[in-house]
Amino acid sequence: MTTRTxxxxxxxxxxxxxxxxxxxxxxxxxxxxxxxxxxxxGYSFLxxxxxxxxxxxxxxxxxxxxxxxxxxxxxxxISERAVLVEKVCEYMAFKAQxxxxxxxxxxxxxxxxxxxxxxxALELLLAADYLEGEA
Amino acid sequence: xxSESEGQSRRIPTLASYCQRVLSxxxxxxxxxxxxxxxxxxxxxxxxxxxxxxxxxxxxSPYLQENTSDLWERLCFKxxxxxVEQLARxxxxxxxxxxxxxxxxxEAEAHRLEEVSSKLRNQRMEAAERKxxxxxxxTDRLPPAKRARTSVTQPKSLFQKAKNEVKFRKALYTTRILxxxxxxxxxxxxxxxxxxxxxxxSSSRTPKICIGRTGATGPPSASTKLATSVPVSTEEPQxxxxxxxxxxxxxxxxxxTLSSLTPAEARTLKPPIQxxxxxxxxxxxxxxxxxxxxxxxxxxxxx
Numbered sequence: 197m198t199t200r201t202x203x204x205x206x207x208x209x210x211x212x213x214x215x216x217x218x219x220x221x222x223x224x225x226x227x228x229x230x231x232x233x234x235x236x237x238g239y240s241f242l243x244x245x246x247x248x249x250x251x252x253x254x255x256x257x258x259x260x261x262x263x264x265x266x267x268x269x270x271x272x273x274i275s276e277r278a279v280l281v282e283k284v285c286e287y288m289a290f291k292a293q294x295x296x297x298x299x300x301x302x303x304x305x306x307x308x309x310x311x312x313x314x315x316x317a318l319e320l321l322l323a324a325d326y327l328e329g330e331a
Numbered sequence: 332x333x334s335e336s337e338g339q340s341r342r343i344p345t346l347a348s349y350c351q352r353v354l355s356x357x358x359x360x361x362x363x364x365x366x367x368x369x370x371x372x373x374x375x376x377x378x379x380x381x382x383x384x385x386x387x388x389x390x391x392s393p394y395l396q397e398n399t400s401d402l403w404e405r406l407c408f409k410x411x412x413x414x415v416e417q418l419a420r421x422x423x424x425x426x427x428x429x430x431x432x433x434x435x436x437x438e439a440e441a442h443r444l445e446e447v448s449s450k451l452r453n454q455r456m457e458a459a460e461r462k463x464x465x466x467x468x469x470t471d472r473l474p475p476a477k478r479a480r481t482s483v484t485q486p487k488s489l490f491q492k493a494k495n496e497v498k499f500r501k502a503l504y505t506t507r508i509l510x511x512x513x514x515x516x517x518x519x520x521x522x523x524x525x526x527x528x529x530x531x532x533s534s535s536r537t538p539k540i541c542i543g544r545t546g547a548t549g550p551p552s553a554s555t556k557l558a559t560s561v562p563v564s565t566e567e568p569q570x571x572x573x574x575x576x577x578x579x580x581x582x583x584x585x586x587x588t589l590s591s592l593t594p595a596e597a598r599t600l601k602p603p604i605q606x607x608x609x610x611x612x613x614x615x616x617x618x619x620x621x622x623x624x625x626x627x628x629x630x631x632x633x634x
């Protein structure tokens with residue numbers, strides 16, 4: 197069980213987007229709801245919550261209903277290299293975008309295939325498998 | 332992530348499946364799979380890789396070997412379809428270790444290929460050798476003669492006989508020495524008349540008779556004289572009985588007539604053949620008809 201910490205203003209030191217008060221936006225609508233994903237080599241990726249929750253694992257971790265520390269600070273540390281985290285974010289954004297597309301719309305599925313460099317494909321497979329866990 | 336529980340109608344492929352796609356496309360570039368990959372994750376990729384790659388990956392991650400027999404079976408059938416079918420028919424197929432089966436098949440195939448290629452090579456070499464034998468070769472030795480040089484042959488046909496006879500008779504009238512006429516034989520012309528004498532002396536009763544120089548060497552006037560005179564002298568005695576005395580008399584008379592000739596005539600007479608190159612006679616036509624000598628002088632009764 198994670199320890200309960202006070203959600204306080206210390207958020208300000210971690211977020212990058214200066215125009216937005218991170219803490220205040222936490223409970224508002226999803227449009228401005230950003231979460232942070234941190235890779236094992238120190239890179240941070242800010243993504244919208246709805247994008248991050250494409251991943252079942254991440255959704256669980258970031259769920260406000262849970263008491264996980266990650267949920268409280270809206271930050272998820274992923275033990276993968278930044279390259280892989282970046283690709284994961286890219287995929288999640290791709291999926292989130294087309295998820296809500298109407299049935300008549302064409303999805304350029306093959307476009308994403310080109311966006312995976314073969315060198316990282318194996319590791320990415322492993323990372324995707326881990327993060328694909330369902331909620 | 333990648334689940335459909337959101338209820339969308341369309342399927343966006345999972346990131347894992349995208350990765351599998353990319354990996355399958357570059358399957359043979361894989362060098363090592365690591366220690367913690369799940370077999371079912373990597374299976375679609377392994378199905379697309381070659382036998383060498385599969386072997387390499389198995390060796391680097393031995394725990395995969397338990398699951399790869401299906402893959403090896405697939406490879407066997409894909410790579411060596413005919414051989415496997417053959418084995419299956421004969422009942423020799425061992426389903427336990429498909430991996431070893433694969434390598435056995437590979438060796439068998441290599442062996443067969445080697446046999447066929449060596450056979451082809453031999454055939455080609457033989458064909459080349461045969462060709463070489465037939466090509467033109469440079470040499471300075473004479474090839475073996477196809478048939479032996481034929482000596483004087485008997486005239487086979489009647490026509491030939493007749494021709495020879497005519498030739499012979501014509502020749503008679505142009506020589507200084509007129510031998511007794513004998514039928515049915517061909518005679519060779521010797522180049523020199525003085526040699527004829529001793530030759531004639533040696534041949535006593537043999538049918539072989541050496542005739543003195545024939546052809547159109549002598550001026551026809553003198554020769555005609557000889558011709559006319561000689562038959563007279565020879566025909567009188569018995570021909571078969573005494574060829575010798577006739578022959579003896581023959582050379583005498585031409586010599587005597589020669590001496591009686593004027594010097595001018597003697598010059599034109601073209602004395603006996605000693606002066607002449609014997610080889611020149613080769614080019615003299617045997618028939619008076621084809622002679623290139625002045626035609627005015629030629630009016631032998633034989634014509």
